[in-house]
Amino acid sequence: MQVTETVADGLKHEFQISVPASDLDAKADAKLVDLKDKVRLNGFRPGKVPVSHLKKVYGRSVMAETVEQTIRDTNSRIFTERGFRLATEPKVTMPTEEKAVEDILTGKSDLNYTVSIEVVPPIQLADFKSFTVEKPVAEVTDADVDDAIKRIADQNRAYEARAEGAKAESGDRVTITFKGTINGVPFDGGAGENIQVTIGSNSFIPGFEDQLIGIAAGETRNLKVSFPKNYANDTLAGQPAEFETTATLIEAPQETVINDEFAQTLGLESLDKLKEAARQRLSSEFAVATRQKLKRLLLDRLDEAHRFEAPPSLVAEEFKLMWDSIKAEMESGGKTFADEDTTEEAAREEYGKIADRRVRLGLVLSEIGEKNKITVTDDEVSRAVIERARQMPGREKEVWDYYRNNAHALAQLRAPIYEDKVVDFILELANVTEKKVTREELYRDDDTEKTAA
Numbered sequence: 001m002q003v004t005e006t007v008a009d010g011l012k013h014e015f016q017i018s019v020p021a022s023d024l025d026a027k028a029d030a031k032l033v034d035l036k037d038k039v040r041l042n043g044f045r046p047g048k049v050p051v052s053h054l055k056k057v058y059g060r061s062v063m064a065e066t067v068e069q070t071i072r073d074t075n076s077r078i079f080t081e082r083g084f085r086l087a088t089e090p091k092v093t094m095p096t097e098e099k100a101v102e103d104i105l106t107g108k109s110d111l112n113y114t115v116s117i118e119v120v121p122p123i124q125l126a127d128f129k130s131f132t133v134e135k136p137v138a139e140v141t142d143a144d145v146d147d148a149i150k151r152i153a154d155q156n157r158a159y160e161a162r163a164e165g166a167k168a169e170s171g172d173r174v175t176i177t178f179k180g181t182i183n184g185v186p187f188d189g190g191a192g193e194n195i196q197v198t199i200g201s202n203s204f205i206p207g208f209e210d211q212l213i214g215i216a217a218g219e220t221r222n223l224k225v226s227f228p229k230n231y232a233n234d235t236l237a238g239q240p241a242e243f244e245t246t247a248t249l250i251e252a253p254q255e256t257v258i259n260d261e262f263a264q265t266l267g268l269e270s271l272d273k274l275k276e277a278a279r280q281r282l283s284s285e286f287a288v289a290t291r292q293k294l295k296r297l298l299l300d301r302l303d304e305a306h307r308f309e310a311p312p313s314l315v316a317e318e319f320k321l322m323w324d325s326i327k328a329e330m331e332s333g334g335k336t337f338a339d340e341d342t343t344e345e346a347a348r349e350e351y352g353k354i355a356d357r358r359v360r361l362g363l364v365l366s367e368i369g370e371k372n373k374i375t376v377t378d379d380e381v382s383r384a385v386i387e388r389a390r391q392m393p394g395r396e397k398e399v400w401d402y403y404r405n406n407a408h409a410l411a412q413l414r415a416p417i418y419e420d421k422v423v424d425f426i427l428e429l430a431n432v433t434e435k436k437v438t439r440e441e442l443y444r445d446d447d448t449e450k451t452a453a
Contacts, residue, residue, distance in 0.1 A: 003078060011087065011119050011311050015078060019070055019111040021104075028066045028107070032058065063105045075115055085120040087311030118311050123367045126305035131430035133301060135294045138442040140282045148278040153258055156265070159251035167214045168250045170200045174212050175249035178223075182241050189233075190241070194248065205241075212247070220246040230332035238334075289442050295423055298430070302364055303357055310359040319355035326351065365422045374425060376418045384413050 001023065007014035032054045055062075075090055093114040095101060103109035159173045168174050174197050180190030199209045211223045223243045231237040256262060263274040326347070330336070337344045368374070385403045389396040403410050 001074065003074075006114075007116070011121060011309060012116070013084070013119065014114060014116045016114055017074055017078075017112070019074065021107050021110050024063065024066055024070065024104075024111055025107045027070065028059070028063045029055075031062050031066060035062070060105050063107065067104065067111060070111065071113065071115075078115075079117070084117065087118045087120050088313050091116040118313050120311060120363060121308050123306065123308065123364060125364070125367060125371070126302075128426050128429040129431075131298075131301050131305075131426070133294065133297050133427070133430055133432050134435040135290065135432050136437040136442055137290055137434045138286050138437050138439050140279050140286060141439075144282055144439060145275050145278050148282060149258060149274060152266070152274075152278070153256040153262065156262075157256045158254045160254050162250045162252050165216060166250055167216055168199060168212055168247065169252075170213060171198070171253055173198045173251040173253070174215065174247050175251075176212070176245050176247050178243045178245040180241050180243045182236075182239050187236065187241075190243075208243070212245075215245075215247045215250075217247055217250050220244065229334040237332075286439070286442065293442065294427075294432075295420075298423060298426060299361055301430075302361060302426075306360060306364045308360065310356050310363070314359045315352075315356050318359050319352055322351050322355060323348070365419055368425065369418060369422045372425060374418070374421050376414050376421065380417055381410065381414050384417060385410075388413070 001020070002018040004016045005013065006016050035054060035058065071092060075092075078084075079086065079090075093116070095104070095112065100109065104111055162168075162172070176195055176197060177193045178191065178195070180187060182190075197204060197209060197212065199212055201209065203209075205225045205227060207225045208223055211221065211225075215221055223245050224240070225243070226240045227233075227236045227238060229238040258271065260270045263269070263271045266274065268274045268277065337347055340347070342350075385400060388403070389399040392399055403413065
């Protein structure tokens, strides 16, 4: 067998391989001998079929299997000997002309093929003990608790009917009956009776609630709106519609007194217990935000410490996934690059850098996990599936079956668990210091969020 490297361009390599016909024939004969004791042919006792006869019956198919196996084994040996880690599946190019293929399958010609690969570069991991990362920590203040309770009170506020003839104002709750049409034709889901709408809640189609301002009980109005271009129902998306709407009741919001009685309406013993519950919930939310921000800061540090050429094909694949998603989102929202104060060329360049970063960070995290034997157990994956199922009450079995029967979905669930375990491993080694921040600073969006792995 002869192996000649014909291309060595950065992470791209190509090899020309030639396997003598005699080697293929010897391997095929060995397969036929093994087959001898397994096949049953009319006219021959078990195990007594001559190899020459087997070759006439199964020769081509056995040689085809031999060629495939030889290519796999040869490629594996080439990559292993050179210490290559493949970034993508190898691309094998073989003769396609009918005569050339026939000559190989009948043992008249050597097997000559080309294999092209793209490899992952050697990654020199940084000394994580030298990393210094600031962990942003925000304390839950009394003002935070008061704001949270006020939001709860607003969500549970009482309403009282306005006086006869009163006009609806912003913030009022209006009970309506409506019939919707598009070009004069009713459509599915376009009618409703005794539906409560809070003006200003933005729970209906844009523009619908604003046109209820000034309406009185018993009054009928024709409200003209357009469904958003990204509306969930494709048949309605972007369509202009008209709703014949009658108000049956106008109610004004009442001031909620935040006291023990209010807490008891929520199932708690007292206002103090409500404050305690609100503080605990905010503490949990702050902890999640802290974790997310700390992780982004650590990924920034990893990015700075590991600069190498990422496999172009992986970057191109990551960019395509991102770009297709961005384009679809912009089209559904009817937006252009000008609306985002940029150009398509500038956006491509920006997301190209993000794709490169994501690929590099993914390879670094994988290298860290592999070298430190970090794994995700089946129990950890099962717990993640159970958590997903809990988020969809009544459909638990459907969720469980989906992940059990979908290897790709299960891999997507496993990936973030693995990533978090690697991140925790690094944080154990790094010098993590706490930095007191305000709630606003903790939740402030950073540019790094777009570039996280």
